[in-house]
Amino acid sequence: MELIVTSLRLEAEGVLGVELRHRSGDVLPPFEPGAHVDVSFPNGLMRQYSIASPASDTTRYWLGIGLAPASRGGSRFAHHELRLGDTLPVSTPRSLFGLHEPATGHLFVAGGIGITPILSMIRRCVERDLPWRLLYCVRSRRHAAYLEQLAPFADRVTLHADDEHGGHPDLHTALRQMPADWHVYTCGPGVMMDAVCDHASALGIGTHAVHLERFTAGAQTPAETGAFQVRLLRHGGQFSVPAGTSILEVLEDNGVCLPSSCREGLCRSCEVPLVAGTADHRDYVLSDEEREANKSILICVSRAKCAELVLDV
Ligand code: FES
Structure with a gap:
């Protein structure tokens, strides 16, 4: 699809919101909450970005693009060179990180830009009146996107800002307090997601109930194998x-x-x-x-x- 950039907005420090629509105003392909699209940039790079907007809104896709410190050109292009009215080739949405709606409730653990797919999943929970909670981990409030949209749910959202709390979030307690038969969904830095998986395993939470989406490959290089x-x-x-x-x-x-x-x-x-x-x-x-x-x-x-x-x- 060729989609047009209809809005650009700084959602937080280092987080660019990009709204995409059909030039003709046509309805866009539907997607499941948590889905992402492939975006091709004029510099030849293709990157995956999660859709933050509600799946019930098929007139547009709102993407959240974090400025990667070691950007190889994708997020840097979006932050510094993308302009209103630009046209971008965008794939149909793909869903690898979906909500398991039969679960009795949903615990979301988002780190930084990892809030993007989770926001769309939260919107689904709100629309369908599904129980949920969010632990949102950021370096500081300046880096926390979508706080305005989460404000009405203050009783379900815990914001952990490292600079205010003086350290890392207590993932173990968050998981231990998760009601039985809930599922946990995590997206953010690899170390945080690895920690969620480790704590879940230690607490006996089955892997079927732990869902994660990685934005970047791990730093560890697996042992090389021969031909x-x-x-x-x-x-x-x-x-x-x-x-x-x-x-x-x-x-x-x-x-x-x-x-x-x-x-x-x-x-x-x-x-x-x-x-x-x-x-x-x-x-x-x-x-x-x-x-x-x-x-x-x-x-x-x-x-x-x-x-x-x-x-x-
Ligand atoms: S190209 Fe993305 S998993 Fe292989």
Whole structure:
């Protein structure tokens, strides 16, 4: 889709709100709360941004774009060069971080710009009268976007500003106080999400009840593995994937171009069915059950635990 920038607003220090609409005023494709879109910038970069606006409003997408300290050009372009009236190619929304509505309630743990998809999920809870609470963690109130919109829900929102509280939020207590059969949703810095997962595990909260969305890949580099073969069932051909090169790159070098976006194991757009072989899953989005099932692989980052993988490509 070619969408037009109809509003730009500084939501907080380092957080730009970008409203996108069809030039013609047409209705936009629907999305689930927590969904994101791929945005392509004129400098050739493509980035994923979560939609903050309510899913019930299909006239526009409000994106929240945090200025990344080490921006490789995406958020820096948006913050410094994007102008009202600009047109941007935008994908249809994809949902990897949805609300599990059958849960008896929903605890949201947002860190910084991670509030963006969670705001849309909160709006769904409000519209459907679902129980929820939010722990919103920021460096300072200056960095806290959407406080005005959260103000009517002061009894359900806990704002943790590091500079006021002198340290990190007490995630363990927040999770321990979560009623039984609630689900927890977290989005923000990787260390915070890892801590939520660790505390949830220590408290016996099942992984089915813990939902997370990462914006960036972890800093840790997994142990390198050696070369392996990849065979394409329908396209035909067998290719060697050397250490340090992804399956996606090898296929592209051989003229087999498949969909991809983040190329960091975050967005799932490069997922392909796996017919044979055991994947060494290195993405951040497959569930434990999906890894165990070994039915698909994200070829931008994942590798093989065996000599050959056969892909249904
Ligand atoms: S391209 Fe995003 S997960 Fe592979």
